[in-house]
Amino acid sequence: MEVSAEPEFWTAEAKWAQSLADSGSVPQIAGIVAHVPLELGVQAGVLLDDLIAEVPLFRGVRQAEAQNFLLNASYVEGVRQLAARNLSLDLLVNTTTQIMEASALAQQVPQARFVIDHMGIGPYLSSDPAFFASWAKAIIAISQVPNVYVKLSLNSYDPWTYDQVQPYIFHVLKSFGFRRALYGGCPRSSRRTSRSIGS
Numbered sequence: 001m002e003v004s005a006e007p008e009f010w011t012a013e014a015k016w017a018q019s020l021a022d023s024g025s026v027p028q029i030a031g032i033v034a035h036v037p038l039e040l041g042v043q044a045g046v047l048l049d050d051l052i053a054e055v056p057l058f059r060g061v062r063q064a065e066a067q068n069f070l071l072n073a074s075y076v077e078g079v080r081q082l083a084a085r086n087l088s089l090d091l092l093v094n095t096t097t098q099i100m101e102a103s104a105l106a107q108q109v110p111q112a113r114f115v116i117d118h119m120g121i122g123p124y125l126s127s128d129p130a131f132f133a134s135w136a137k138a139i140i141a142i143s144q145v146p147n148v149y150v151k152l153s154l155n156s157y158d159p160w161t162y163d164q165v166q167p168y169i170f171h172v173l174k175s176f177g178f179r180r181a182l183y184g185g186c187p188r189s190s191r192r193t194s195r196s197i198g199s
Contacts, residue, residue, distance in 0.1 A: 001040075001170065002032075002033045002034075002062055003016075003017050003032060003033070003034050003035070004153075007035075008039075010034060010101060011034075011054075012052070012053065013034070014032055014034040014051060014054075014055045014058065015054060015055060015128075017029060017032050017055075017057075018032060018054075018055045018056065018057055018058075019120055023059055029057060030057070031057050031058075031059035031060075032055055032057045032058050032059060032062070033059060033060045033061065033062045033088075033090055034051060034055070034058060034060075034061060034062070035061065035062060035063075035064075036048055036051065036061045036078075036082075037062060037078075038063065038075055038078025038079055038081070038082060038089075039069065039072065039074050039075045039078060040074065040078060041073075041074040041075075041077040041078050041081075042077060042081065042196040043076075044078040044081050044082070045078075045081035045084070045085075047082060048061075048082065048085055049085075052085065053187060056070075059087060059088065060082075060087045060088035060089060060090060060115075061082060061087060061089050061090070062089075062090035062091075062092070062117070063089065063090065063091050063092065064092045065092060067150065070091075070098075070101045070102060070104075070105045071101055071104055071105060071108075071170070074107065074196070075105075076105065076108055079105065079109045079112050080109055080111075080112070082109075082112060083111045083113075084095055084110035086114060088112075088113040088114070088197040089112060089113070089114050089115070090114075090115045090117050090151070091115065091116055091117060092117045092118065093116060093117075093120050093156075094120070094121065094124055095124075096134050096135060096137070096138040098118070098120075099120045099135075099139070099141075099142055100138055100141065100142070102114065102142060102148070103138075103141055103142040103145055106142070106145045106148045107145055110146075110147055111146060111147075113147055113149065114145075114147060114148045115148075115149045115150070115151055115182065116142065116148060116149070116150045116151065117151050117152070117153070117155070118141075118151060118153050118154055118155040119150060119151070119152060119168055119172050120135065120138065120139060120142070120150070121135065121154065121155075121168065123170065125154060125160055125164065125165070126139070127164050132167065132168075135168075136171050139171060139172060139175050140175050143175035143176045143180075148180070149176070149180045149181065149182060150172050150176050150180065150181055150182070151181075151182045151183070151184060152169060152172060152173075152181055152182065152183045152184075153183070153184055171199075
């Protein structure tokens with residue numbers, strides 16, 4: 001379960017999600033992915049330890065709109081703090097440039113586990129052949145980094161068809177393989193992605 005509240009509420013929301021699991025009202029919660037400001041570097045480790053102590057199902061951090069800072073020294077140190085605690089990092093990257101920055105980050109911190117959310121597309125799925133070719137090249141490159149995984153999902157309200165989604169799903173699975181692919185994400189995309197996977 002991802003929790004993604006406003007910055008001043010992210011700790012409270014993670015604890016709230018934990019309370020739902022503890023009470024049994026949402027038994028499906030097996031893990032919680034929260035927000036932690038990894039850009040704080042070493043100090044992020046203190047915040048991670050607090051969440052580990054107070055949220056037993058805390059399993060990782062999600063970085064929304066991961067752009068222009070992934071390779072900053074303080075952020076890299078924050079990721080090292082995450083890896084030292086055996087937690088994963090979900091990255092919402094939406095452009096080929098961001099995918100390549102994520103690849104460089106993963107290579108700098110090989111002991112960390114990374115998940116590329118929404119296949120590295122975000123809300124920008126396109127039927128433009130040039131867009132697909134550029135994205136596909138970046139996906140092949142990042143799939144060569146063994147500590148990177150990918151989430152099969154979309155993040156869009158647009159009415160994409162099965163035929164539009166399928167090439168993206170197939171390319172991700174060909175590049176990463178089934179063992180490094182997760183399925184999940186936004187409910188609005190689950191039907192289209194599940195149909196593509198099933199095919």
